[in-house]
Amino acid sequence: MPNQVLMIVILAAVLLLAAARFFPRLQLRTVLTLALLAVIGYFLLITVAEMPLFGKAVNPAHNEISLRYLEQGVAETGVINTVSGIITDYRAFDTLGEATVLFVAIAAVIATLKSH
Amino acid sequence: MEDQITRLTSRLVVPFIQVYGIYIILHGHLSPGGGFSGGAIFGASLVLMALAFNLSAGVKQISHQSASLMESGGALGYALVGLIALLWGGNYLANRAASFPLGRAGELFSGGAIPVITVFVGMKVASTMVTLFYNLIEGEAKVGDPEKPGA
Structure with missing residues (x-):
C-alpha cells in the first residue's frame, strides 16, 4: 500500500x-x-x-435477518404481506424518515414556488 | 386541453382509478402494494382530472387547504401511531410489543398498527403528488405563456 x-x-x-x-x-x-x-x-x-460479488452465497446480505423475516414475519407482525410487514413494522422508523423526506420536499417546493 | 374524447374517458375512468387506489392502500398488508403505491395511484387520478379538464376543475376535486391538511395529517398521524405505541409500553413505532391487537393474519382488520400507518402514508403520498402538480402548474400559469412576447 x-x-x-x-x-x-x-x-x-x-x-x-x-x-x-x-x-x-x-x-x-x-x-x-x-x-x-x-x-x-x-x-x-x-x-x-x-466490493462483494453479486449473488455470492457468502455475501453479508445473506444472513439470518431475511430468514427471520420469512419464518417469523407473519407471527410477529400479523400481516401476510411480508414486504408490508418489514417496511411498516420492523423498519417503521425508516419509513417515517421516508415520509419526512416527502414532507420536506413538498414544503420546499411550496416555499420556492409560492414566493414568486 | 379541449378534447371531448379525453374528457369523457377520464371522467369515466377516474372513479375506477380512485377506488383502485383506495383498495391498494387498504389491502396494503394483505396483497402487493401499500401506502406509497396506492397513494400514488390516487394522486394520479386527481392529476388526470386536472390534466383532462383544467386547473380549476382539478382544484374543485381537492382544495389546497384540504390537500395540505391531508399532507400534514398523514405525517402527524404516522408519528402519533408511534407515540401511541410508546404510551402502551413498547418502543417507538412498535407493533406487537406495544400490544396492538394483531387479529388473524390474512383478514382485512389485522396487523395492528400496520394498516393504520399504511392509510396515513397513502393520504400523505396522494396529497404530495397533487400538491406538487398544482404548484408547478400554477407557477406556469402565473408566469404566463412563454411563447407570447411581452407576457
Whole structure:
C-alpha cells in the first residue's frame, strides 16, 4: 500500500511538471484539481474492486435477518404481506424518515414556488 | 386541453382509478402494494382530472387547504401511531410489543398498527403528488405563456 501511494504521488508530480511544461497557460489550480480528482477516483475504484460479488452465497446480505423475516414475519407482525410487514413494522422508523423526506420536499417546493 | 374524447374517458375512468387506489392502500398488508403505491395511484387520478379538464376543475376535486391538511395529517398521524405505541409500553413505532391487537393474519382488520400507518402514508403520498402538480402548474400559469412576447 505505501508503494502504491508513493507511486501515485510520483505520477502526479510528473504529470504536474509535464503539464506545466507543455501547457504554460494552464493554471496551477486546474492542475491541482485534476490531480486531486485522480486521487479520489483511484480510491473509489479500489473500494469498488473490494466490493462483494453479486449473488455470492457468502455475501453479508445473506444472513439470518431475511430468514427471520420469512419464518417469523407473519407471527410477529400479523400481516401476510411480508414486504408490508418489514417496511411498516420492523423498519417503521425508516419509513417515517421516508415520509419526512416527502414532507420536506413538498414544503420546499411550496416555499420556492409560492414566493414568486 | 379541449378534447371531448379525453374528457369523457377520464371522467369515466377516474372513479375506477380512485377506488383502485383506495383498495391498494387498504389491502396494503394483505396483497402487493401499500401506502406509497396506492397513494400514488390516487394522486394520479386527481392529476388526470386536472390534466383532462383544467386547473380549476382539478382544484374543485381537492382544495389546497384540504390537500395540505391531508399532507400534514398523514405525517402527524404516522408519528402519533408511534407515540401511541410508546404510551402502551413498547418502543417507538412498535407493533406487537406495544400490544396492538394483531387479529388473524390474512383478514382485512389485522396487523395492528400496520394498516393504520399504511392509510396515513397513502393520504400523505396522494396529497404530495397533487400538491406538487398544482404548484408547478400554477407557477406556469402565473408566469404566463412563454411563447407570447411581452407576457
